[in-house]
Amino acid sequence: MLIDAHSHLDKYEEELESALKQINEHRIFTISTSMDLPSYQRNLKIADMCDLVLPTFGIHPWNASEYVGRLEGLRWAINQSPMIGEIGLDHHFVTDVSQYPVQTKVLEFFLAAASQQGKIVNLHTKGAEKEVLDLLRRYNIQRAIIHWYSGPLDVLQAMIEQGLYFTVGVEVFYSSHIQNIAQALPSERLLTETDNPGGQKWLKGTRATPLLIRDVVQKLAELRKTTDQAMIETVESNFTRLIHDDPWLLDIRNRVFG
Numbered sequence: 532m533l534i535d536a537h538s539h540l541d542k543y544e545e546e547l548e549s550a551l552k553q554i555n556e557h558r559i560f561t562i563s564t565s566m567d568l569p570s571y572q573r574n575l576k577i578a579d580m581c582d583l584v585l586p587t588f589g590i591h592p593w594n595a596s597e598y599v600g601r602l603e604g605l606r607w608a609i610n611q612s613p614m615i616g617e618i619g620l621d622h623h624f625v626t627d628v629s630q631y632p633v634q635t636k637v638l639e640f641f642l643a644a645a646s647q648q649g650k651i652v653n654l655h656t657k658g659a660e661k662e663v664l665d666l667l668r669r670y671n672i673q674r675a676i677i678h679w680y681s682g683p684l685d686v687l688q689a690m691i692e693q694g695l696y697f698t699v700g701v702e703v704f705y706s707s708h709i710q711n712i713a714q715a716l717p718s719e720r721l722l723t724e725t726d727n728p729g730g731q732k733w734l735k736g737t738r739a740t741p742l743l744i745r746d747v748v749q750k751l752a753e754l755r756k757t758t759d760q761a762m763i764e765t766v767e768s769n770f771t772r773l774i775h776d777d778p779w780l781l782d783i784r785n786r787v788f789g
């Protein structure tokens with residue numbers, strides 16, 4: 532089965548129906564991460580329409596200032612979400628440094644809950660890779676998906692040693708740094724993503740369909756000198772290993788991977 536471990540299906544509007552049709556037809560297990568409360572509510576509705584969609588709740592670092600004053604009001608969503616994300620820090624696209632402590636405060640609130648509840652986190656780390664790793668250690672987070680890692684190779688190495696998992700996505704088509712990362716990652720930590728529909732739009736100006744995940748797999752297979760089918764099986768077995776004893780994901784395990 533194809534695995535899209537980081538996507539934003541809530542951002543599809545009129546194309547949603549055809550996107551879900553494609554997900555079903557091609558059997559693409561899709562984690563639909565949220566960036567705020569409204570996107571989570573929409574992701575919950577979308578998951579009701581499609582068995583292969585896992586909706587997860589988080590507050591994206593770009594939205595930290597909007598939520599930092601009302602974190603307690605987010606508990607219900609955190610408690611019901613089987614995985615946490617998208618959360619993290621962004622010190623690259625966010626250039627106003629006064630926002631950084633606010634981002635950290637929001638991230639720490641989520642990490643404390645994820646640690647206490649034993650949930651996997653889905654993380655944005657752009658320009659703050661080392662800071663995120665330090666926080667994961669401080670909160671004793673054992674299981675994390677690092678989405679679209681693009682930082683320095685020494686921090687990547689430390690994250691690998693920490694046991695984290697990594698998605699490779701659409702930038703692998705365009706960036707030699709991302710291609711180096713895609714080749715350096717150990718096979719057993721490799722996952723795939725689209726960051727749909729915005730990931731490709733940011734790079735190429737066109738919104739993508741869920742089947743973009745197949746192109747990512749193809750490119751990864753080429754870079755790692757293996758076949759598409761072997762790549763698909765590696766990623767699926769990595770994902771099922773990551774979730775194998777997770778009580779929050781028992782239902783999805785049985786329904787989708789059983």
Ligand SMILES: [Zn+2]
Pocket residue numbers: 537538539564617726
């Ligand atoms: Zn994202």
